[in-house]
Amino acid sequence: MSTALRLPGAAVRAAGTFSPRAGAAVAMPFFAHVAKPRPVHADDAPTMSLARRRTLRIPGVDRRGVDVVVYEWGRGPRTVVLSHGWLGRASQLSALVRELTAEGYRVVAFDGPAHGDTGGRHTYLVDWLDVFAELQQRHGRFDAIVGHSFGGLAALVGVAGGVDAARVVTISALADADQILRGFQRMIGCSDAVMAQLRRRFAARYFPGDADPFAWLSAVRRPLPDGIPLLIAHDEGDRFVPFGESARIAAANPGARVMATTGFGHNRILAADAVLDAVVDFVTADAADLAPAPVRVLPAAEAVRAKDAAVVG
Structure with missing residues (x-):
């Protein structure tokens, strides 16, 4: 516990x-109470210092209003939104920011309520959905949403509910909100x-x-609309979100590409070079090239190095 x-x-x-x-x-x-945010990891600080920072207003789970801190890198018409997980923060996704801006994308991330630099003590999945809606008003259709853990579930539920995104990537994602309840019960x-x-x-x-x-609030009961490509990355040794969640998401979304890894756990997977390469390839690929693919297992010994980030998602 x-x-x-x-x-x-x-x-x-x-x-x-x-x-x-x-x-x-x-x-x-x-329940829905968030512990004190962790600081930005030293490896992520340079990337965060380059962000254009602003705030947007959402109702918040208690409907009292929250000013969410938003970060933006790169310019141009192609936008990728990054969605961090529970007890995470936008800075966790810095490696993806660097990879995607190098490909010419505008990358947008945020600190959810009670996370990172955004104030508050409580939050829930609907806050992520409200952030997506506000970002859509500003940027129009997203080329992709990439979500980690709780943020991956939010990405799936958001696009299933009408958020306009050309493709979705989940990393270590939950399949439904019931898993949040089960996790809380275990703790x-x-x-x-x-x-x-x-x-x-x-x-x-x-x-x-x-x-x-x-x-x-379920990626199983509310799968993505037909024609939305999905990449699912998950580590078999994930101690926070069971690896079986990826199979549940894939079963609800026939045609999803599944990338299974070993040796990276719940958080280090975010900076594993093999995973970063797969995400960039998926986001940049022509739609015609995103046909279903078999599960690909990447043993830690064969995968390129991953950063040992001291964060929780």
Whole structure:
């Protein structure tokens, strides 16, 4: 269990023995709560210093308004949006920024609410969707969205829901929001009954009128529209998001290209040269060349070096 959740977890379990509703009430403040952001890694600082920085306003999960910090590199009509994961920040994706700007793309990234340099304490997937919508107003159709972990799920759900992107790349992505609930339950150590009540309480507070928002926040139940190419990269040894999530995403999106790696885990995969090459090749390829491809396993011994980034996504 996470150290930060050890004491809250004990409180949730104790309240849950009294009643599942009591346990859910205690758990609620900790679900969608974001820990203190990690600093920018030294290797990423030079790239971040070159960004054109601005803010955009979104409602935020509590609908009080959040000013999201946005970063932009490169110029021109071709735009790629990068979407970081939970407890991550835009700087995690610096290696991709360098690769894509070298290919002539305008690259846009952001720090989600309560992440990186964006303020707040709570956030959820809908905040990422609101950011995509605002960026679309400014930049028009995206040539691609590349999303890591939680940000990969957001990319899939966003494009399935109408965000206009020519292609999608996910790295270490979740297949649906239920996996977020399962992960939280593992960290907090509470019962299924408490989680069922937490699910209802969260929906009632943040999605009034929607009995089960987790149902549509799913890349399995809401696959990409026909004709949208998808590249899925995932490491078999990922300890944060099970590798099986990539198979679930692929099963819901026939024709997706799947790249399986070993030795990079959840975060180092973002800077693995073999993965960077695959993403750039996919983003820059002619549409006619994006036919389905078999799973490709890249053992760490054969793949080129990856940066040991000390971040969590």
